[in-house]
Amino acid sequence: MKRDLTEKQFAWLLILPAVILVFGLDLYPLIETLIYSLRDMNLTANHYGSFVGLKNYITVLSDTVFWQSLGRTAYFAIVSIVLELGLGMAIALLINDKKIKGRRFLQSIIILPWAIPTIVNGAMWNWIYNPDFGALNALLKQLHIIDQYQSWLGTPWTAMNMILLADVWKMTPIVVIFFLAALQLTNASVYEAAQIDGAGLLRRFWYITLPNLKSILLVVVVMRTMEAFKVFDIIYATTRGGPADGTMVLTFQAYLKAFNNLEYSTGATYSYLIALLIALLTFSYVRLLKRKEAK
Template identity: 60%
Template sequence: MKKQLSEQRFAWLVIAPACVIVFGIVIFPLFTTFIYSLKNMDLTSSQYGQWVWLQNYLELLKDKEFWSTTGRTAYFTGVSLTVEITLGIFIALLLNEDIKGKTFLRTIIIIPWAVPTIVNGAMWKWIYHPEYGALNALLTQLGLIDHYQSWLGSPWLAMNMIIIADVWKMTPLVVLFFLASLQLRNLSIYEAARVDGANIFQRFYHLTIPFLKPTILVIIVVRTMEAFKVFDIIYATTRGGPANGTLTLTYDAYLKSFTNLQYSQGATISYLIAFMILTLTFLYVKVLKSEGAN
């Protein structure tokens, strides 16, 4: 009995530092942020510190700007996911073939993903520079444009340029997911389909896509959670501009909290982001379970 108690004490001593760290940097900030969302914590208000309960949530849900920002965030997430999954599948299929130099290609494909997001954003900001950016120089030399463009100068174009930068960084991760799945394929099924007369497109549609469907759903869950919280690349490139064209929910929460000193609104947006991600994740998991049951 004493030995068991001593082992339990030792176990608690071992995990105690981790518990303190988790409480200090995760649980306590989450609890404090939730309290802020229920109070008036705006430093510019004369009613600072008063409880308003759900008023912050109700006001935010009635705000058209909030829904516009939500739409931009959803657009960024949806387009990024679609392009990354599409490119990821075809690149993985290419790297899975017996081609010359595939080991080298598999090695270097991970480099864009290994680059820190803030560095990736700064790099693409220079690439998109309207006066001496590499993209303008390349397209001009190829004759595709006759004068330099301001790639981050209009709201719609800037958002799509940010998506390209995000796709460049995150597609390698998607490729690794698909490549790992493709290694587990039963090639005899493909040989049988080829003997039966199925062409490459039929084999891809009827065999490869159904086989990769669970992996696709996992990628959608993981990347949705990441993309919906996009901040670093926005901060490094456009700071939400021009004309709020690249303003996403997480960056909006940052601006309200640390620029406008509206801590209540920033906290409320943060918890609404968490609620949206939890809702999407729940729906994805439901679909994933139903696919697994089938």
């Protein structure tokens, strides 16, 4: 005799494919990577997985290479997020203004840089920065800003900032879209009333626009922090961590440890430390926002 499924059983039956997919693509690799980080998986030394506990974490955290890479990653994340938030908010405010001609067209094409795959974006900027025939050198020389072609990726400091420029160009559009969506939900009558009461442009921005953007601002900061600390593609496509390790960020260091040096445990340890850093930063952002709202 057939037995009908209960509502709970039917619900589990519906979500089972998604659960299997998530476990196979996300949870299982995470668990396996955690196990690797607690073992000695160094194929170059013929070590095949003896359990070492937290030894890999202690070794990595006591290594100056890790802290140097963390410093570069933090610099990349902070500068890119600040620039993207500033530019994104300015552009969103500009194209949200109904007085701007062609604003609908601008709103439709603003997303194009973000739609380009990161590896393609990196290759494109690599050509732009080329010291012999790059477009940047040609433009600056025609404008008489430089006298001779420069090697934009030839020194550590310059290379890091050029990669930052490429990342900001690609990621600012998605920040614009988030801010623009929030701005368009703001009641226009509030601005009109404030303007009638004599509130200037800066006052309206500070007391009306910014508070309305606070929630979306947290979302953007968390999202961009996660992406910035995981930056890899643009580094791989342009400098491969060079010159002189000037762009050697944490994720690229993890990649080299795991796939170049075959130190899988060290690479896994780097990956989990990156995830821990992102989780701590996200938790801090949320706590900070809640504290401000409580006040």
